[in-house]
Amino acid sequence: MTVDLTQFHDAFFEESFEALDAMEAALLKLDIGAPDPELINTIFRVAHSIKGGSATFGFTDIASFTHSLETLLDELRSGAMPVSDQVSDVLLKSVDVMRAMLRAVQAKQPIDAQHVSDLQFDLEVIIARKPAAPPPPAAPQAAAPQTAAPRIAPRWQVRFRPYRELLARGNDPLRMLRELGELGEMHVQIDAQSLPALTDLQPQDCHLAWTIELSGEIPEEAIRQVFDWAEGDCDLAIGRAAEALAEPQAEQLPAPATPAAAGPTPSEPVAAQVDPQPETPPEAPGATSAAASAPRAETAGKPETAVSAHGDSGSIRVSVDKIDELMNTVGELVITQAMLSQLGGQFDGPQAEQLRAGLAQLERNMRELQESVMRVRMLPISFVFSRFPRMVRDLAHRLGKQIELKLTGEQTELDKTVLEKIGDPLVHLVRNCIDHGIEPPEKRVAAGKPAAGTVHLDATHRGGNIAVEVSDDGGGLDKERILAKARARGLIGANDTLSDAEIYELIFLPGFSTAEKTTDLSGRGVGMDVVRRNVKSLGGKIEVSSEAGRGSRFTITLPLTLAIVDGQSVAVGSETYIVPLISIVESMQLKNGNVSRLSGQGEVFSFRGDYLPIIRLHDVFGVEPHTRALHEGLVVVAEGDGRRVGLFVDDLLGQQQVVIKSLETNYGHIEGISGATILGDGSVALILDVPGLIRVASMRIAA
Amino acid sequence: MKLRPRSKTVRKPKRGRQTRVAPAPRGKAARGNPLVLQPECTLADAAELKSALCALLAHEATVTLDAASVERIDTAALQLLAAFVRDRRLAGLAVEWRAVSRAMHSAAQLLGMGSMLSLSEAA
Structure with a gap:
């Protein structure tokens, strides 16, 4: 009866794949020799969050692999190992391997263990063979000595305010606090002020917040790691306990009473160490607003910006099915609207004018709606x-x-x-x-x-x-x-x-x-x-x-889309067909003289110095045409598969966007037809597939 | 006193269910009191816990919570218990702990909830 974690798997996989893409991109941007610490941090965080997630979900193989990877990345990050070609290659391979492992786990298939362990071995060999730390190579790094040496403080104050949905995302503050407790001596102060009455309390919402004091020589990164998997689901502020009050801008405190002399100089924490009073956890209203990145900026650039939190990105994930359904409904609406417009034109009288005005507005709105829905699908x-x-x-x-x-x-x-x-x-x-x-x-x-x-x-x-x-x-x-x-x-x-x-x-x-x-x-x-x-x-x-x-x-x-096609409607007898505009070269009327008949190739006409075969649509589709005389109808010059042909039709009707209805899903595949659409008057028109049509026609001529 | 719980059982079957899973009903007071917490008190069953607690929220006599068999408890469940204990106390009603397992105790301590839950006197 544990929390069913499987419901979070999809989100985990999706986020991990995205993170791996980011990691790959960062790796490719990495300069050999003088790597940008921010990029290395981005890479490190990806590995770390995948490790955390897979451990939470019990994907031990992935967790174990990412652990080795993380160790290597840590060496790179601290500058203990230079980024060489070999390292960068192995890291790229690791991205592939992690992706493959995640895919395998997602598909519930066995992981290619041999491949994984080979690469893991490579990783460990590199770690073991690490050359002696190079003389601090990058000048910019030397300018900021904090980057190389991890920030260690004797006493930390951590303000941790989960967002409401933290629990529902499978994170448990209890687990995090337990891990924190393992780092050093911990004093926890809970803030339950916003806890609503029991009857109003949604069990999956988190309304609690904590201020935690940690004593012991603990690197800041160790504390961050505990909260890594909750990134984006909480506000987190980590500061040296003594300094906490002296960093008003970082904590966005409403002007503390004593800004005091305690500047954020590195010498300060020494004083704090001498004076470890557990009873002074400052009541911190500012913890709410302190963004996770604020205090960290000084240490490690601003890695958060690269892995931007998904909490406030202003976007939602929607399944493609839902959008398709929406698209389909809009398609139906377009047809209904076209039908109404056509019907509206048949009325007379004073109210008919109003009706037409309303219909015109409907048409405008319809087009906007259609465009908006289509834009949703655009990437x-x-x-x-x-x-x-x-x-x-x-x-x-x-x-x-x-x-x-x-x-x-x-x-x-x-x-x-x-x-x-x-x-x-x-x-x-x-x-x-x-x-x-x-x-x-x-x-x-x-x-x-x-x-x-x-x-x-x-x-x-x-x-x-x-x-x-x-x-x-x-x-x-x-x-x-x-x-x-x-x-x-x-x-x-x-x-x-x-x-x-x-x-x-x-x-x-x-x-x-x-x-x-x-x-x-x-x-x-x-x-x-x-x-x-x-x-x-x-x-x-x-x-x-x-x-x-x-x-x-x-x-x-x-x-731009597969759901709608710009088409030219043409008339053949009593039928209407749609020719996709993309395949039309031009339309023309033939004169009597420029048609000739070649043996084995049927009728051809001269078009800009070329001879193109004529396909009589009425023949191909078995329709009774208004005219069989080529000079009385029109020829649409269309192109498909690099071949041009003239499609002989009775008349051109107009250009319009049509919503494609698949014939294959509703009926079956027909050579020469790519789909169907419903016209304004409710009748069905077939959409021509020009390359298919050319094949059909040439077979008929050959036969 | 003997009639009340029975009629309540009819109106609020959920509480009846809670009592059924209790190992050994210790006799007195309303049904569901003492409320015996399950070995697994986690988000997955938090809704059930909430309705059990809500049913006891306005109970006039002291409500006894039995956490002897809790093996796993998470923040969601502790949050519910904290709200329950606080709401009762604000209404001037008493809550007492019969027994608190080690797992429950350490979880509450980690979250800094010991005094909120008035756990200190138990365990």
Whole structure:
């Protein structure tokens, strides 16, 4: 009948994963030789809080590993050991291992014990072999001697005021006080002034606060560690007992009666030691407001700012399901609103005007609501970009190349679903750039380029879409090699002549890889075709441009959201279809003369010096059209999979945003159709999938 | 005196439940009095403890708390007991401890609650 801690597991995992990301980022920023103490502190705190949490939840393997890690970090923090390349590597590996362990525990799977113990062994070897403390290397550190030497005081006063939700988060002040009591002689004063009447008391809320006096030679960090896991759930002020009253600004006391001569000089605590009066715990109204970071700032910079407390961040965690549900309801509302608008136009009379005004307002509000809900799902693309610094560093190491990664537009926001699915394709593109694109340093220098290659990731909004570009300043795509390979594989005829763009398109064909030798990075058969397929499944497209010797550029264009699409509605007979705007090049009327019929390719028309096949939508979907004569209808030039076609329709109806309803979940997958939507008049329109449509049409022509 | 508790039991079944788990009812006073604390007094069961305490809050005779078998107790439970003892005292009503286990005693001391709970005379 203990507290069911499992309810806190999810929060623990989530926070730990986030903390590990922060730790990784901090590790990558760490300068070898002259590390920023603040970064080391950030790293240390991550390890420490994961250790504390896993110990609380009984994940002993993780706790034991993080303990070794923490020991090493402590050496770094105190300056007893320099940050070397080797140390930084081991620490990065530790991040991976901790992540893997947490994932395993989360999925209730066994932990890869061998891997863990190997790394733990490495950690311990490093700790054991620690070189003699280097002569204080960093000048800024020497300026602040407190940093290196832990602050030890003979008598501490700790003011601990938990927030109300501390208990509900699985923290028990009792456990913390017990740990404190083990550090030295302790005198505890409870403050129960805000304890409400029993009948009003919610058992899971904490209304108590404590002022604790500790005597004994105790380092401040030891005290902090006790409260580490409660960080963000309480106000904590730690001060030397004698000084407590003399630090008015730190404690935000309302001007104490005797500011006295007791300045916060290091010599003061000696006096306090001589005079250990246990009966003078100052009644401290200021403890409430004293932020945890205030007294600490002087010791260790301001580490709290890096691991910002989640208590007051002004955000909440909401499950994606709930947002999806909201999104769905809003989608239904949009449809209802469109239906009402259409209906409203059919009335006459004095009240009809009022009705229309109301409907117009409804439409405006609807659009705002829709946008707000969509914004809830939006996250900055930095969530995806953040994994690249580490990846690029590791890859560059392994391949012996020098790579500089440039990230821009990280704050560009896009839908969470899109964000999650774009990660893998981007990883693949970046890998390709590093593996195939960027040349080895000596080759680059010989070509008159800087030894370090640049990989650039950029994200920008373009209209209703987002464009993510991966570019490098490497050698560019090798046209000759691509052609040779394509011929060897029979993908093109020996005598076909292709334009540059067509040659680059070849790399998106399944099973195409130009890597001369298969490395473990690329060339394993999963290639650009998978990238294109993933991008396409998100309703986006990928294009490539390249210049020999100057580098190549991959551009992924994605819709901002998967729930709504900007579409052009077209009429075919009595049916309405939606063509996504992203795939439309232009619309035109054909003249009688510029259509010709080719054997084996059906009808084609000339479009800017090119001949494009015509797909008659009425044929494909078996609808009776208003006209079969090409010059009486319209042709929508659409693009998919790098091919352009003309879709023959009766008429264009208008552009609108439509809410996508999945056909696959409600019915089944149909080639050429990506989904359906409900129009204002309540009728259903199918949304066309242009690449699929091209496949369907070319099969029909071939048949 | 004998009728009252029975009729109360009907109205407040929760207190009846509390009595059932008590090892050996020692006879006198209202049901649930003495209130025998469970070996595990933690946040998970704090709601139950609270309703048991609330039921005794206005009890006119001295309420006896039996903490002999407490093996584990946390801040949430101690906070409830502290509020109970204080509220009773403010209303001029008496609370006494029959027995206090070592675990309970040391927990209360650690939190600085000894005098609030008037534990000093027990144990």
